[in-house]
Amino acid sequence: MPNPIKRTVFFISDGTGLTAEALGHSLLTQFEDVEFKQVRIPFLDSLEKAQDAIARINAQGEADGMRPIVFTTLVNQELGELVHQADAFCLSYFETFLAPLEAELGRKSSHTVGRSHGTAESSEYKKRIEAINYTLAHDDGITDRDLEESDVILVAVSRCGKTPTSLYLAMQFGLKAANFPLIPEDFDRGRLPGTLEKHRSKLFGLTIQPERLHQIREERRAGSKYASLPNCRYEIAEAEKMMRREGIRWLDSSTKSIEEISATILQELNLR
DSSP, X not given: OOOOEEEEEEEXXXXXXXXXXXXXXXXHTTOTTEEEEEEEEXXXXXXXXXXXXXXXHHHHHHHHTSOOEEEEEOOOHHHHHHHTTSSSEEEEHIIIIIHXXXXXXXXXXXXXXXXXXXXXXXXXXXXXXXXXXXHHHTGGGSOOTXXXXXXXXXXXXXXXXXXXXXXXXHHHHOOOEEXXXXXHHHHHXXXXXXXXXXXXXXXXXXXXXXXXXXXHHHHHSTTSTTTOHHHHHHHHHHHHHHHHHHTOOEEEOXXXXXXXXXXXXXXXXXXX
16 A cells, blocks of 8 residues: 655634635545645734745745645735745635625625624624533533433443534534433443433434444553443443434444534434
């Protein structure tokens, strides 16, 4: 198998850079045989910062012996044109998508920095903050209070990805996501924790391949019964049996990203 190609990628924005990264990541993940070194340059809002960015890009290209790839979401046209003078392969989010959209709509865009993220006073922002606080307070079965306020309740054995998925749902979509671990006591009783019964319509389950779970748990508690492969196989088998018996929708998280898991949850539970 040939050695992977190595390329440096810059994400440049006059805001946080999150939009540039989201765009770039969605494209870069399609190239599994390329190893990307990623550099973020946020808040580029002056000619001096643009010139510094060009210097960094050009220096990196000389060090790599190959020109970097640059994703930009620079609203300021002058700064955008300046950065694109760097010795790099540059892709502009606004030139690629916004200009054609302006032509189609027959309207000029506002060209406002940070517009996609809204303001700290917006209702959507407040909703996301409330969802994050709720999700943190309802992580890993810490409490069963106020479950009626939840949008979704994730259930799974320990280390299946409940917490990161819950936080992604809260931060990205403003959903109040609680999560509960399925433990051996639940399997012995042969039923869900009682507090979850009346919220059955909000339940969604995660499972994972036993070998993958064993690997993850070994990193946390090496050599323990908790991490042993036989125990992982037992817990996964019992959890899947319970979810089938209780009619809980679920998916295998072994090879799926948080984004893929979340998209499936939104679709299956018809959440917005």
